[in-house]
Amino acid sequence: MASVYLKISILITCLIFATAFQLLLPVSEAYYSRSLKVGYYRSKCRTAESIVKSTVRSYVKRNPGLGAGLIRMHFHDCFVRGCDASVLLDPTQANPQPEKLAIPNFPSLRGFEVIDAAKAKLEKKCKGVVSCADILALAARDASYILGNISYKIPTGRLDGRVSNSTEALLNLPPPFFNLTQLVASFARKGLSAAEMVTLSGAHSIGRSHCSSFTSRLYPTIDPTMNQTFGASLRKRCPQNTTNDGVVPQDFVTPDKLDVQYYKNVESLTALFFSDWALLTSGETNKQVETYTKEPEKFKQDFINAMVKMGSIEVLTGSPGEVRGTCRFVN
Template sequence: MESKISILVTCLIFATAFQLLLPLSEASLKVGYYRHHNCYRAESIVKSTVRSFVRKDPGLGAGLIRMFFHDCFVRGCDASVLLDPTPANNQTEKQAIPNNPSLRGFEVIDAAKKELEKECPGVVSCADIIALAARDASFLLGNISYKIPTGRLDGRISNGAEALQFLPPPFFNLTQLEAIFASKGLSAAEMVALSGAHSIGRSHCSSFTSRLYPTIDRTMNQQFGAALRNLCPQNATVDGVVRQDFVTANKLDEQYYKNVESLTALFFSDWSLLTSPATRQQVNTYTKEPEKFKEDFANAMIKMGSIIEVLPGSPGEVRGATCRFVN
């Protein structure tokens, strides 16, 4: 009897220790987390807030999806991308080149946080607000529906240099893209699915003008390149903005992959999806099977949301009245 009790105690100790070693994503995240943590209406509040903004400006929906990606790839999904600069730290992620001035949607997060603080103060993390807002934007713009686990913590550190280090730039080739996604636990197939977010939103000319001047890149449709030259003149004093998809600009759909195949996607990284048989076949599949794209995109968003680098026992919090500053 004593031996059985000893074995049971040992197993419980081992199981507890193993759980403490798990990333927060595996140990704590669950669908419907706030229904059991004193904020039953949390998800509906975020959804109604996102809907009110996106109906007025669909581009904000694109911004929220991109914000989720940019947050999760730097220090995990911890809302570090929301932190404003302070005298002690004037180079946050928000100020870094990949995010400033192109990242949009901060006012949506602010509005959702304000309503949540009225309903259940100090309960819902800003990291979860981003994840839920991206999910709701995906539904509003693409009729893509999925359930995403919640229960994340907010980080207390934001470093602009890390945004440059971990966010893939638009000039990366396929090998570089696969490596940076793999470093975050995402496969090449998931990378291709997530790239579909380039079917919505806008881009600054500076992100792709290297493909236009001095000559139009051979990897770009020449007529498309000529049209882009008119929108993005060489040596312009103002960095112009263009749609990422000129066909279905406000729909999160398979059109992006058609653009990739016809060489009418903006970025070199988009074209690079054609340089491997596997990724090229996946692009082709999505052009013919829109529902397959939606399914894979949803699963990849859920997977990306599990990139958690704030471990149990590490500094992490639920920010209070605002998502722009730590407590």
């Protein structure tokens, strides 16, 4: 009997020691071991998704451009270190050049205030539970619904990263002057197909672009791959030799709607970027562009599938991930 009591005593001691050890670990190691699934927060923070949705709606209804910004921000986040909210981190003395200050992101990336507002509400409701990476993924989903009536369920359970480097953004984000071969390779490195690249390019149906992203197609002569009348109109909006880097809609026809007008613009050579025109340089991608112009519902379904897949790129579900208290700084 004494030996039984001894064994029980040893077991209890081990359990106490293990618990104490867990408490000494960083939060991400001691508690946050997750798996991505739809409805991850149902039992942990029941109103999490509705809080994000209402926040996004309030901002985007006032300024539709913020919806485009949120979708773009999610893409720019996932293509650098995976979908870990590293794009949200502010510069600090220890890290003066995070992703958000990289040329592809600054000063064009926007929507940070929407994520901040949603995070503040969630911290009041469920402190330390909902990650910034999940907020960003949900915000992009909700913006897609508001601007394009594209509704889908997205798995959650991501953790936030602790590293953000502007150089990595330059190396991983495809620039607007890429040709088709370069675009396909860039997306392939993230596990996305050429078809998914064409689908995700449909987000160019919304938002704005700085003139500097496409003026190489306007000067000294208008690029023959661009509609000449369209190019002439862009020259008026984006004059040469000016210090002001103006902005124009990426889609002049339905600038605040996530729809297939983008693909019609590609076909008519009235899309802004060389990378847009590049979709016409392969029979396969050209055919996909043509299909979307005629079958908008197919585009919507493909966009849903591509966004869900993109949102799963290299996600953190354990160490060294964390749930940040504020999205702009690591804990």
